[in-house]
Amino acid sequence: MAMRRREVVRAGLGMVGLAAAAAPAAWGQGQSPYRGQQVRFLTARNTHQSALADTMAAIARSWGVDLQTRFITTDQLQRKVVIDFTGGADTWDLVYCGGIQRMYEWFSGGIIREMTPLIRQKADPALLEWDAFTPAARKAVTYNDKILGLTVGTSDQAMSYRRDLIEHPEEKAAFRARYNYDLRAPDTYAEFRDVAEFFTRRRGQRLAGRTLDKDFYGAIFANRKGTFLWHRVENVMMAFGVDIYDPASGQPGVDSPQAIQAAAYYRSLVPFLPPAHINMSSSESAAMFAGGDGALNIDYFDRLQSALERVGSGLTAEVFGFTFPPSVPGAPKGRKHPFRSGPPVVSLFGRARQPEAAFKLLEAASTAERQTAMTRSHPGYHPSKEAALHALVEREPVTRYLLQVAEQGVDAMTDVDIMPFPSILRASKIGDVMAEAMAAILIGAAPEGELRKAQQTLAAEFATLRTAN
Incomplete structure (x- = not known):
């Protein structure tokens, strides 16, 4: 058809x-x-x-x-x-x-x-x-x-953050001194990286006036290879202006300069994630976040809400805030706070x-x-x-x-927005190919090489799709 x-x-x-x-x-x-x-x-x-x-x-x-x-x-x-x-x-x-x-x-x-x-x-x-x-x-x-x-x-996906940490007077003052702007829930991906970096602390360091008895992470992501990883990378790719598929040319765009920049950015977050991020599922990362082990998380709102029914010791659900996932300044391709909607x-x-x-x-x-x-x-x-x-x-x-x-005009992007027809008919293949590339990038492979391989694989896949349709 x-x-x-x-x-x-x-x-x-x-x-x-x-x-x-x-x-x-x-x-x-x-x-x-x-x-x-x-x-x-x-x-x-x-x-x-x-x-x-x-x-x-x-x-x-x-x-x-x-x-x-x-x-x-x-x-x-x-x-x-x-x-x-x-x-x-x-x-x-x-x-x-x-x-x-x-x-x-x-x-x-x-x-x-x-x-x-x-x-x-x-x-x-x-x-x-x-x-x-x-x-x-x-x-x-x-x-x-x-x-x-x-x-x-x-x-819909959401970004959740530790409101109690972001509003803590000592942390606000320290952040201002280090980054030269006020601490807040991140609005851009650059701010997200800064906040994740700032709140990454080791056992024995101080956080919000107390000494940590275990490591604390700036962000917690589910990066297990497959849909767990791809559904997080999608957000960043969309924000950076990547076109997974161009309906006019019938070609993928996953090795574009924007895609390479997005992949490099995503890898730059690794030092601020738990060591087990590469094997984490969404439910595991949400539970770890609700348990009080990290400052930021991006996941489906309903999953995060469910996880927050079992918050860590000394916490309440009220210390967790919700806002839109970040944007990139200038909103490439007109995408305002784009995120995956399912x-x-x-x-x-x-x-x-x-x-x-x-x-x-x-x-x-x-x-x-x-x-x-x-x-x-x-x-x-x-x-x-x-x-x-x-x-x-x-x-x-x-x-x-x-x-x-629903009311503020942000870009809640479904699969067909991210993978325009007819490429959505190969959505599973796209997810597998991109997750494979990003998994390699996260452990040190060059973004340019891995995304070039992904581009070639998807170009061949889309050629078959065009022939079939």
Whole structure:
């Protein structure tokens, strides 16, 4: 399926306003046109999917619909959906894509179908509330004038920092004397390096008025080779103005001067990281940070929040602040505080037997009112509708960060922003190649040589992709 990425246009979603006003917000069993139908939903068990499945189940019962939900692991889901589709099965109506990468891969192969026709013909604007989704949530599932699914939650990366250290009078004075500017949560990557360097202390040194009984690190990153490393390097590459793929030329740009500069910068942070960073997973780095062993961390907001439920001795969650990951001065390519965003998406299976009933269930479960209810019934669920985010912030002020992302125009970049179509169809290969290169760079290999090899590998991969599409 050949497609070319264009600028996402909200006007294309004005079709929701033309949709036939379908059902009222609540049907009784005798009123629902879907009474007696069975809808099958394949998903993974996590906070947002459990919240969605429970909500759809309650709606289905009130409509007289038989909702059958099956939970499997994320890895099993990838295999199951593909095997069922290629085998000709019509086993599912709704499938959890996981993220944007898989959504595009499945759409390209026909495994999921676009929702646009159902939105035009069957959506109830009062339920769908398209413009009430955050800008990132709308953009994530929109390809040209097609809607490929609904974003059912928010999952954005954030920079967390030790507020108590950055606001400590002695540390502020020492930082000012050393760097000639005021200590604050880093706004640029240059500042991030300075702050990480400044707070790197050894056992026996002083930190915020006390003597350390173990080493303390300026930053804690999960740099295990694979997606752990790549999902951190992506942020830096985007901020430095790297184009992983140029749709105009069909070529990668991973050995550009900007890419070499970004890789060299990332390696420059190594002296301020724990020695085990090269083998750390995201959950391990988040736990170590929450335990009080470092000053800075960049990871998914929900993962950091979960880790902060188990803070180190003498700490409280309130000493940890959240803000946007850094930028580079001048915002190369117009990217303002770019970071990886991985919103969860649910789509219609390509061979769905009850696509209309499935869509209407998903639509009804995704209203701002029901998303707000999900934040209460399933702690840790972060909604994709702005009104629901506002309600969540009123109850849990720490989640204000997610609302700031939605309202302040920073670049929450999904996979397809980082790897424009059609390169996103090779996202796994891109991640593997770049992680391999960066792993070598982190232990001393020259950035120029490793990125040149990555460029050659990806150029060959993209040539095959162009031929296939």
